[in-house]
Every structure is written in structure tokens, then in C-alpha cells.
Amino acid sequence: MSDSLDSVIAHIAEKFSATISEFAGEKTLLIAPEKVLDLAKYLKTAIGFEFLSALTAVDYWPAESPRFHLFYRFTSISRQFTLNVRIPISGIKPVVSSIEPFYYNAGWHEREVFDMFGIKFDGNKDLRRILMPHDWEGYPLRKDYPLGYEEPQFTFNYDEIAVRKPFAKSRPEE
Amino acid sequence: MSQIENVSLDEIKHLVSNRAIEGETMLLNMGPQHPSTHGVLRLLLELDGETIVNAIPDIGFLHTGIEKNMEAKTFQKAEVMTDRMDYLNTVGNNFSYCLAVEKLVGLDVPERAQYLRVILAELQRLASHMVWLGTSALDLAAMSNYMYTFREREIILGILEMVSGQRMMTTYIRPGGVWRDVPAEFEGAVRDLLKILPKRIDEYETLLTKNPLFIDRTAGIGKVSPEDAMSWGLSGASLRGSGVNYDLRKFAPYSSYDHFEFDVPLQTDGDVRARYLVRMAEMRQSIRIIYQALDKLPSGPIRSNNHKFVPPLRSEIGTSMEALIHHFKLWTEGFTAPKGSVYVGVESPRGELGCFLESDGGTKPYRVHFRTPSFDNLQVLPVLAKGSLVADVVAIIGSVDIVLGDIDR
Numbered sequence: 001m002s003d004s005l006d007s008v009i010a011h012i013a014e015k016f017s018a019t020i021s022e023f024a025g026e027k028t029l030l031i032a033p034e035k036v037l038d039l040a041k042y043l044k045t046a047i048g049f050e051f052l053s054a055l056t057a058v059d060y061w062p063a064e065s066p067r068f069h070l071f072y073r074f075t076s077i078s079r080q081f082t083l084n085v086r087i088p089i090s091g092i093k094p095v096v097s098s099i100e101p102f103y104y105n106a107g108w109h110e111r112e113v114f115d116m117f118g119i120k121f122d123g124n125k126d127l128r129r130i131l132m133p134h135d136w137e138g139y140p141l142r143k144d145y146p147l148g149y150e151e152p153q154f155t156f157n158y159d160e161i162a163v164r165k166p167f168a169k170s171r172p173e174e
Numbered sequence: 175m176s177q178i179e180n181v182s183l184d185e186i187k188h189l190v191s192n193r194a195i196e197g198e199t200m201l202l203n204m205g206p207q208h209p210s211t212h213g214v215l216r217l218l219l220e221l222d223g224e225t226i227v228n229a230i231p232d233i234g235f236l237h238t239g240i241e242k243n244m245e246a247k248t249f250q251k252a253e254v255m256t257d258r259m260d261y262l263n264t265v266g267n268n269f270s271y272c273l274a275v276e277k278l279v280g281l282d283v284p285e286r287a288q289y290l291r292v293i294l295a296e297l298q299r300l301a302s303h304m305v306w307l308g309t310s311a312l313d314l315a316a317m318s319n320y321m322y323t324f325r326e327r328e329i330i331l332g333i334l335e336m337v338s339g340q341r342m343m344t345t346y347i348r349p350g351g352v353w354r355d356v357p358a359e360f361e362g363a364v365r366d367l368l369k370i371l372p373k374r375i376d377e378y379e380t381l382l383t384k385n386p387l388f389i390d391r392t393a394g395i396g397k398v399s400p401e402d403a404m405s406w407g408l409s410g411a412s413l414r415g416s417g418v419n420y421d422l423r424k425f426a427p428y429s430s431y432d433h434f435e436f437d438v439p440l441q442t443d444g445d446v447r448a449r450y451l452v453r454m455a456e457m458r459q460s461i462r463i464i465y466q467a468l469d470k471l472p473s474g475p476i477r478s479n480n481h482k483f484v485p486p487l488r489s490e491i492g493t494s495m496e497a498l499i500h501h502f503k504l505w506t507e508g509f510t511a512p513k514g515s516v517y518v519g520v521e522s523p524r525g526e527l528g529c530f531l532e533s534d535g536g537t538k539p540y541r542v543h544f545r546t547p548s549f550d551n552l553q554v555l556p557v558l559a560k561g562s563l564v565a566d567v568v569a570i571i572g573s574v575d576i577v578l579g580d581i582d583r
Contacts, residue, residue, distance in 0.1 A: 023514035024277050050404040051420070054517060054528050054545040071530060071543075073517050077404065077420045084517065105407030108553045116241075126189060131234040131582055140242055141541075147246050 005081050008047060012083075015042070028084040033070075033096045036087055037123075040099035049074035049083060052099075055109035057089075057117045061143040067091025068119060072099075089119060098123040116141035189230050190220050199227055202564075206235050210313040210568040213578030215552070221564065229559040229567065231552055236582035244542045248508030249275055250349065252539055257343040259544060260580035262305050265291075265298040265334075266522040268347040270544070273428055274518040274529040275349040278511045281483055284475045287351035288430045293364065293467045294337070294346060295520075296460040300371070301330040302523035303457050310450075310572025311382060314391045319381055326374055329367050336360060350484035351477025361468060368461055375457055383454070392447035396558040396570035399444060406557065407550035410525025411456060412574045415449035417442035422521040434466045446573040453575070483509045508537035515541075524548055524575050548580040 009027050013020050016039055018029040031039060043049040053073040060067055066088030074083045089096055098121040100107045110121040111130040118139040121127055129136060138145055153161045193199045205216040214235035220228040240259060244252040256267040269291060276283060283291075308323035331341040337356050338346035346353050382388045398408070403416040413420055421438045423431040439455030441448035478484045485504050486497035503509075515532035525547030534540040551574040558570045 024280070024516050026516070028515075050401075051409075052407055053519065053526060054530055054543070056530055056541075056543040056545075058515075058532055058541045071515070071517075073528070073530075073545075075420075077418060077425070080425060082426070102405075103407070104402075104405045105550045105553055108549065112549075129234075131237040133234070140239060145242075147242060 003079075005083075008081065009083065012039075012042070012047075026082075026084060028086055030086050030088065033087050033089055036070075036099060037097045037101075039085065040102045043074055043083070044102040047076065048078055049076045049081070051075040051077055052103035052106055052109075053082070055106055055113065057113045057119060057141075059117060059141065059143045061091070064092065065090045068094060068117060070096065070113070070119070094119040095122055097121070100124055115139070118142065186218065186230060190228050193222070193227070194220050198222075204567070206232075211571060212309060212576055215571070215576070215578055215581075217555075217567070219559075219564065219567070224563050224565075226559050226562055226564065226567065229556045231555055233552070233578070233581050236578050238583065240583045241542050241544070244539055246538065248537050249511065249539060250504070250508060252542065253348070254343070254345050256544075257345055258579065259583050260522065260524070260527070260546065260548070260577050261342060262302040262577050263298055263522050263524070263527070263580075264342055264344050265294045265347060266520060266527055267544075268345055269295055269429070270518055270520040270522075270527050270529040271531075271542075272347050272349045273520065274516050274531040275511070277516045277518055278514065278531055278533055279349075279483055279509070281350050281478050281480060283351055283429070283478060285430065285472050286474045287476045289467045289471050290352050290356060290476065291347055291429050292431065292434070293464050293471075294334070294344075296464050296467075297330050297333060297364070299460050299523045300457055301327045303453050303460075304330075306453065306523070306572070306575045307378060310569075310575070311388075313568040313572045314388065316382060316385075316388065319378055322374065322378060326367075326371065333360070333363050333367065336363060348477065348484075350480065351475070355476045361471075364464065364468060368464060371461055372458065375454065379454060383451075389447065391566075391569055392450060392573070393443075393445060395446045395562060395566050396573060397443070397445045398554065398558060402557070403444065403554075406554040408525070408554055408574075409547050409550065410521070410523070410575075411452040412449055412525065412551050414438065415441050415452045415573075416444035420526075422519050422526055426519070428518070428520060431463075433470065434463045436463050446569050449573045449575075510535060510537050517545075519545070522547055524577065524580065525551060544583060546580045546583065548576040548578070552576050552581055 013029055016031050016035050018031040021028050053075045056071050058069045068089040070087040070089060072085040098110055110124050113119050114127055115129045115132050116139055151161045194201055200221045202219045202221055204219055205211040206214040216232040218230040219226055240255050244255055253271055256271045257264040259267050304323035304327040308320035311319040334344050335341045337360060338344040398416055400416045400418050403413050404418060417440055419438055419440060424438055436459045439452045441451050481500040486500050490497040491501050511533035513533060513535040517528055517530045519526045519528040527547055528545030530543040531539055532541040559567050
């Protein structure tokens, strides 16, 4: 394995049968969701990506499969590399394995993605809502979640308004 | 609403030790209104006497849905929301967003604008470090520094007001350049500030660096090894305090940071004191960068003249039909960006501030995400605090330098 970033990317793409896309001078790998844990292990132990820079998701609703893309960005401080990885996730029962065992800070990032998109992470030790209140219903950053205001609920009209909240009823994993 | 207490106790059962359930250790709530949590951070501490067994941070009190809101605004209009994230680093927030937009649409920025951005970002770094120094020393009962640092910070905020009209929420950096050229008195004001600053920083250091009480409270507290620091995603001075040389200004120079000579201060102890020393040294490096940028500041345009993306000058609108059309199009419809996504990281005073920006080919960002340094820096708190005393928790929170607006967004 030679030292340039391009050859490293080509090597990873071959090993994990990923497709490479390029935009604005940066390459991104698209990798199947079941390989993410192996990938994280390989990046951390074999290649030397010590640092997880970012982990987030994008919702492509109304597309269903894949509905989401997870975006990972790994940084190798010692080798001055950065690597973008995208993982497609189906909209029906979105589950993917957690990379927390290798990148500890993924823990909170995965919690945030779970909180905002409803994607579950298998193996995350503490998968609770992180930014929204713990009893919140719906996933705010999904595209079918309305941006508009929320009707104020008082005791006399609580149930009446609760019926009108469409996003609260459309949780796919239930 | 009355159920909340029951539910939350149940929810965190797996985070506390069995001794807490049996009542052997005590659960103590700290915050969200505690003055030394630097904002609205709530901590649940499991205590064995005065020793911390577990610390569980609870965040989200300042969550304002900035990422969701930005999806509904055009690229230019979404920028004002970024100011409101990390309120001590407003210039840096604009900076990361603008760099992402520029990378997305492929805009070049004139050199004068790049230098002005660097000067403003470094001034903001100084101001942010001053707030950090004042407040974190205040937590350790060193009161005088707070007064001194806020005195100098006031001058910096005055300079920001001079160039942008706003003391904090500047939105001075815009996609394609900066809002307008700096006024004639800008350079003099910055040079006056730089003249007094080194002495003032010496003054801060006399009060703290060799003060035996301060050393007692900071040395050996909240230690983290370089490997752990990287795995936990610590960045900025908190990572460099553990001896890892990761500064995005050197790692991937943006906005002509490679034109300036500066060092990346490193310490190897990885404790509260090391992080303090790194930040103090960083302030001096910022002064160095600003001096160089002022000396080399080129003349010329302050924003790109690609009027498909950047509004024309106000003066042109009265005389040029084309300028009028561009102005109208940009402020009603906005510009379209090609389909794709970019990630740009900048070095904020707290660490790696990344902006992930995706476009679906329309005039609005399809998805914006900010990788904020405080979010990752706070996450390591339970590890740092484990085994230390309650009084040390405030020292540790101060040393990782969090801003809750940055965490919750």
C-alpha cells in the first residue's frame, strides 16, 4: 500500500467493494451498511485514521430505499488524510451498527442522528435522545417533519391537538 | 409532565453504578443554572463522598433547530443563523459556512478578503480565549482576571462593531468575500490593540501561571492520554494539551493561512494546566498572525466579482442594468448550487468546527450540519472527571472550554 490518499482510497474501495464518487475535488466512498463496523476497525487499526471528524445523516424522503445516507468523515492526523464515507440506509426500520467501539466520540454523534432522524445504532451503549426532550415524538430533521410552528397545547385542548400531529404517528419502527 | 422525574431516573439506570441504585453513593444534580457550567449544562454526578464515580452530562437546553431552519432559507440568508451557534466565535461560524458555500459553488475569494477574514478570525480567537480565561479562572476563585480580560475583550468587540456594525453577531464574512471594506481607522485601532496586548497577557500570566494555588487546582487534574484524546474526538487546544499536533490552520490551510508564520503550541501533560498553557501561548501566536496579515494586507476588491453568486456593489446598481438584475435575482430567488455535498473544517477557538453542506441543485441548502468542537469536547467530560473531586469538575469544564450554544445548535 503506497502513501498517497488516492491509492489508500482505491485500496479501501476494493477491499470493501465500495463505489467512489468525486465532487469539488474530494472523493467519497459509498459503502454497504453491513460493512461499517469492519470498515471502522480497518480504518482505525490498519490505516491510522485516529480521528472521527463528523458523523451525520441526510434524508432523501420520499425516496424509500435508500431513504437516508449516513455521512462519516475520518481524519488521519499522523498521515494528513481525510476520508469521506457515505452509507445508504433504508427508510424501513433504519438500523446500522455503531462504530463506538473504535471511535468513542461516535457515541454522542449517533445519539444525535437517532434523535433527529430516528436511525438506530446497534451496539451504541446509550442510545437516548440527546438534544430534544426525552418524551418528544417524531424526528425533527426528517424531511416529512414540518418546519412550521406547533400549536400550543393546553389542558382543555391537549387531546384535540394531539390527534392532528401527523409526524407523531409515522414512526416506522413501531 | 409529572412523569418526567420517574422516566429520566429509569432511563439513566445503565449509566450509574449498582451502588447508586442500592443507595450507597449519592446522585447530585448540578445545573442547568449553575454559574460554573458556562451556560445551561446539566450534570448528574454520582458521588462517593466527595469523589466522582460517574458524571452524566445532559444537554439540549439551548437547542434551537438551526440546522432545520437553515434548510428553509436561501444560501445567503441562512448565514445569519450561524452567528447564533457559538456566540463567542461568531466570525468563525460565518467563516466555516462561507468556505463551505464557496467550495460548493466553486467561488474564488480575492486575497484582500482572505486576509481580512484571517485578521477578524484571529481577533475573535483572542476575544474568545479572553472570555475562557476570565470565566475559567473565576471558577477557581481567581476573580481579578475576569475584570482584566473583559476590559481587553471590549476593545476587540469595539473593532468588530467598527467593521460590521455589530459587536457580536457580525455576519461580516459573506460567501465570496466580506460585506464591505474595513474603514480607514481599522488598521490603527488593531495596531493600538496589538501594542498593548502582549503586556496585558503577561499580566494575566503573572496572576495565574506560577501562582501555587492555581497550580494546585490545575496540575494533574483531568488527565487524558493522546490516544484517548483522539478517539474521543477532542480537538483544538484540548487536544494539543495532550501533545497531538492537530491544528486545521496547518493541517489543511484555508484562506491563505499558509502565508503566515506561526507555531502551534503543544503541551504533553494532558491535564487542565496543559490546556491552560496551550491557550495562553495561542493568544500570542494570534497576535503574530494579525501583525503579519496587517503588514501584508493587499489592496484590491473585497469580494468576488462573479455576480451570479455575489451581489454587486450598491453604487453599481444605479448605473448598470445588469447589476440591477443580478441584485434582484440574488435577493429574491438566490443562487443555485450544483448537486453534491462538501465538508469544510476550520480551526475555531475551541477546535475543529466543520460545516457539512449538501445541495440538491436548488437555491436552498438541502442539509446543513455543523460539527461543533464543544459537542465532542464535552463528551469526554465523564472520562476526565471520573475519580476526581467535586470541586475539580468546574476546573475541568473550564479547561475544555465549552459553549453551550455551540453544543446544542
